[in-house]
Amino acid sequence: MASTRRRWLAGCGAAAWCLAAAPAWAQFVELIERTKPSILIVGTYKATNSPRFNLRGTGFVVGDGNLAITNAHVLPTSGEPSDGSDLVVQVRQGRELQMRTVTVLEIDRLRDLALLRFSGEPAPALALADSDAVKEGQTIAYTGFPIGGALGFSPVTHRGMVSSITPIVLPAANDQRLSARSIRSARDGSFDIFQLDGTAYPGNSGGPVFDPASGAVVAVINMVYVRGTRESALSQPSGITYAIPANFIVPLLQRHQGQPR
Template sequence: MTATPAWPRRRVLLAGAAVALAAWMPQRAAADLVRLLPQIKPSIVAVGTYQRTRSPAFRFLGTGFAVGDGRLVATNAHVVPETTANEQMEVLVVMSPGDEQTGMARQVVRVASDRGHDLALLRLQGGPPLPPLPLAATERVQEGQAVAFTGFPIGNVLGMTPVTHRGIIAAITPIGIPQANSRDLNPVLVRRLSSEVFRVYQLDATAYPGNSGSPLFDPETGDVIGVMNMVFVKSTKESVLTDPSGISYAIPIEHLRKLLANVQ
């Protein structure tokens, strides 16, 4: 009887190990996310305005999350209104999960804004700090890596329940793309193409209205790597499309780091 060579047997063993590893990795990632979500959710807030005489009193505008010392909330600049109806006692507020039922809202003020990257920082005006989320090092982000984001998709309809979605970084791409026809250019896109290259994360994940300002984080560590953004990015990235693409985007965390450095 001829003995089976060792090398084919080794190849079979290696192939079996690879299959087992491929099956184990998604389970490991899911387990990490299950472990992390109870730590992530207390940091997530709904951003909006509150007016006691209005029905409903709280008007939802987008998502935010606690950063820095826990008294700062990061969100998209387009989520924050330029003005509020002070004469009608309307104020800018954030609400944590469950606050909608109790009617509790915490007043905030805008302390910093980066219109060029559509980011804003709000400061809580009272009460205890929120648990801040850690910000990741920018060099860690790579195409193909797993990501998750938590926020309030269609929050004005579905309520203030944090919802988490998963996906991957599909591409790291410029926000402004040269167009083949000058008719497809608009003033915003022209400014994008004439300024420094601004790259955003294109995601293989579905975000919804209300997810703007949600933290995009590493599902293994919980470190925030970006801020979800739909309106601002699509205004240049997909300006020539007549129908929404369904693609989601996020602003890299390095821009929020710079904004934080000017506040703390």
């Protein structure tokens, strides 16, 4: 009799938890659907290439709806061989993807961030959260195009948590020389990053990490510079994902928000 009562109470507890969790889960499903039009495919395009479009990473819409954030390393560099391809983003409009031309407004090499302006009609912008308020153990979600679009050009969303908040210095791109300036930059350029317990891939680079309750962006996925710095001694990459806090986006927006298109 006692064991029957315990099973009954356990069943009631599970049912109550399910009833309580159902609204939150339904809200998260709706949030993913609302977020998709704000997720951009960043790549290069040339009509004579095969394929014509080459995915380089993920971006997301901010500010006035024609601004976007991605990782700086997602963009072609001056030292990279060029075939004349144009930098573009693909914006989701309903079930269709529209290709838009891009202007690079500013690059923050220290934190591997880039602010872009894309042409055409604005897309829904994601709000930015105060990343200084993020705590270890906090639940997050992130969206992007893993494995460089090998799984298709539909945004993929994962859930996880902030496993750790730890300081890092990102390496300067294409600069292998030590100088007084680079050493001083490394000393002064340390900042906190988020380690996440979910696994992301290079195609996720530049994608948003957001609060699954509000949808506000707390960080930007970084899968190249940070991993190369933190895990260069590993022959096999771990499942750790790194992200740059969203507060570093704010100065970029403040310098360019409201400028003529």
